[in-house]
Amino acid sequence: MSEKEFSDFQKTFPVSRDCQPPTKKQRVDAGFSENRVYYDRWRKCQYADRQEHLLSYYTYQKPSCRKMERLISKEGWTSNCPKAQHILDMWKPALKYVIASDKHILNSCSRQKWKGLVIKSFDGQKGEGVVATTNFTKAGGENLCIDAQTWPCQCHAGLETFGRKINHSSKHPNIMPLSVVLRLDDEDVHTILFKATRDIKVDTELKFNYGVNRKSFRGEALDLDWLDE
Template sequence: MQYEKRVLHVAASCGRQCPKEEKVKAIAKKEGWLTNVPSFTDVLQAWVSPLKTAIEENVDIMKSVVEQKWRGIALKDFGEAKGKGVIATMPFSKGDVICDYHGKLLSEPEGKKRMEALEEGAMCYLFFFKGRFGTKLCLDAQTFPCECHPAKDTFGRRMNHSSKAFNVKPVVFRLNLPDGAKDSVLFLATRDIAVNDELCWDYGVRRASFKGEGMDLEWLDD
C-alpha cells in the first residue's frame, strides 16, 4: 500500500508532462525514500495523461463496461475458416474507445493455472497484462457466457488477430466501477475505421511463441 501511494505521489508530481526517469529519481531523492522507492516503469504506468483522464472519467464508457452495451460494433460469422469476429457498424476516429476486454479479473498466477488446465488445442481467452501499479493481472473471458452477463457474447473476446493490419489496440485504464476501482482493458482505434471494417488487434504472439506448437497456425502471420 505504501509503495502504491508513493507511485501515485510521484506520478501526480510530474503534472501534465509525461514522466522522465531523471524526474522520478529526483522526486524520490527529495523525499528521502530508501525503501519502497517507485520504479520509473511503474510511475510511467500510473501516470495519467489528460486524454486518459477524460476516458477514465467518461460516464458513458463506464456504463458501457457495466452493461456490456457498445455502440457501433456487431458480431459477424466469417465462416468455418475464421469463425466469429467483430465489425464496425458506424465510423470510428483514431483514438475512439471501441469496447473492453470483458472478463473476471485475476492475479497472473491464477490466470496461468487456468491456462495450464485448458485442454490441448482449446482456444484461450485469457488476457495477461500489467495493471496501473505494476501488478501482473489476467482477465479471464474463458468462461462463456460470463457470470455477470449470462445472455451476452462479449465483443472483446471475439476480435480476431492481425499483426499487419490491426486497427485497434488494448490500453489499460483504471475505472471507478460500481464495485470499486479496477484495472480495465479498453480497445482504442489506432486509425480511422469505416463501416463494415473488421476490428482486429495484434495478440502479441508469433509462431515461435508456442515453442514450435504453433508453427502450423497460419493465421498468426495475418
C-alpha cells in the same frame, strides 16, 4: 489593465456563455474606461468558455464537422460564436483519467452494449470476429471491455462480450489495448479498453496484435496461418 482591474470588471459583468457583452454605456456607467480593452478581454473569455463547452460533448470520439455545426446552431449564439472547424482542430482524445470517469464508457462497460459493433462469423479457421457497423476515428475510437483470463466473463457471466471476439493481426491491427481502472458498482475494476489506431470504416473487422505468432506455442500453431497475418 491589471489582473485586479479585470477581476473587478468580471465581478460587475460576469462572463457567461449565453449573455451579451456589456455595452460601452454600461461600462462607463459602472466606472470603467470607455476603451475596448475590458470589452475585448471579456469576449475572449466568453469565446474560450464556449469552446470548452462544445468540446465537452465529445470527450472520447471526434465528431463530424456537420454534427458540430448542428450543436453550435442549437446553442443559439448570434455573435462571438466559435467556428465548427476551429473546434474540430482543437479536439484531442480524452486523457486516461478522463476516459476512466466517462459516463458513456462506464455505462457501456456495465451493460456490455456497444453501439456500432456486431459479431460476425467468418469462413475457415477464424471463426467469429467483431465488425464495425459505423465509422470510428483514430482520434477518438470506441472502447470495449475484455476479460482474457476466464470464460465466461466473471462480471458478465450471461453475455458473450465483444472483446473476446476480436481477432488477431500482427501486420494490420486497427485497434490497440489501453489498461484503465474503472469505478463500477462502487468497486475499482481493472479493465482493458480498445482504441482505434487508424480510421475504421463500416464493415471493417476490428483486429489487434495479440503479441504472438505461429512459433509462439512450441510449434502447435504452425498450421494457423492467420497468426502471421
